Amino acid sequence: MTTSITPRSLPTRPNPPRFGKTAKSILKRRFSVVDLFEAMATPHAVDRYLELVNPMVTVRDLRAKITRVDRQTKDTVTLELRPTRQWKGFEAGQFVQIGVVVDGVRHTRCFSPANSVHRRDGRIELTIKAHADGFVSRYLRENAEPGLVVELSQAAGVFKLPEQRPDKVVLLSGGSGITPVLSMLRTLVDEGHEGDITFLHYCDTVNDVPHADALREIARENKNVTLLIASTLPGGGGDLQGFFGTEHVDIAAPWLAEAQTFLCGPPPMMNAIRKYYDERDLGDRLHTEEFQVASTVIDDIEEATGTINFSSSSVEKENAGSSLLEEAEAAGLSPEFGCRMGICFTCTAVKKSGCTKSLLTGEINDTSDEPIQLCVSRAVGDVEIDI
Structure with missing residues (x-):
């Protein structure tokens, strides 16, 4: 015996109540939970309270925890950072700002990531050289330890590889300028770039070069990568001796006129290389990063007044x-x-x-x-x- 069941008709819902224009405008406002908490937390932002519990739990602020510290040379420190969820990534060659609080005062400086943009765990690697007048760099060189939380900015800067990777690439660096071009090299290698790449780094001695072993491994495993280290001091142990010039170009990249060059280093080095490129009408193939402003000099005509x-x-x-x-x-x-x-x-x-x-x-x-x-x-x- 089959029993058929006729579904009961659903009751008609009553018409929603009508509101005036004022009520409608109020209903249309959307206040997030964050906005509500921040309104209640005034005069401080929510993150100021959350950091008392766990500085890596943030609503708006971007921070990073140091997860590894490596002091490779006498005046550098390499930091591995795990950013909070707000991190949007970077492009090879760009920089970030790192903020530390020392004796109650917040100090911020810019550093370039040295890792490939394709690093799977999303962490950032910074290699920082402690300059004599660099408060933050010296503080991190001397005091950075795993577990330290620092403030972090989103990446910025126009010094980066073009979306269409060049067939031939020359990466030039000096001193602490090695980090953005190292990021470019690692990124190109991870992408399986098959074009010619020359990495030429200038230093006092080879003992001053951070990531030297990693660079040698990259050159050993990738036949299209040429690595040359030029030492500027006698007996520095480099593959080349002295400063950038035609002799170095003939050895490192005789096809330089066909390449795109990316340069980062101290001002005297960068100025000399710019002049070399300009004299050969290659200025449009040279891309540079600046990480220091030349000293201010008062014009003879404009004396400081007022x-x-x-x-x-x-x-x-x-x-x-x-x-x-x-x-x-x-x-x-x-x-x-x-x-x-x-x-x-x-x-x-x-x-x-x-x-x-x-x-x-x-x-x-x-x-x-x-x-x-x-x-x-x-x-x-x-x-x-x-x-």
């Missing part, structure tokens, strides 16, 4: 002709900064009035209420800065 008024701090200082960042620090102020070379924009502040000059281009800016970068601007006469 007063700098840091209005928000009620501090005034006679203009000494230095960058506005250095002027502020000399006046006892501590404005935030990162790269100190006009790349990261961390030190941007509003010029309320007066005239400034760019240390990069020489351009004069006399516009009021204009954001400027303190590290690459200096005062020309009386200036008011909102810091």
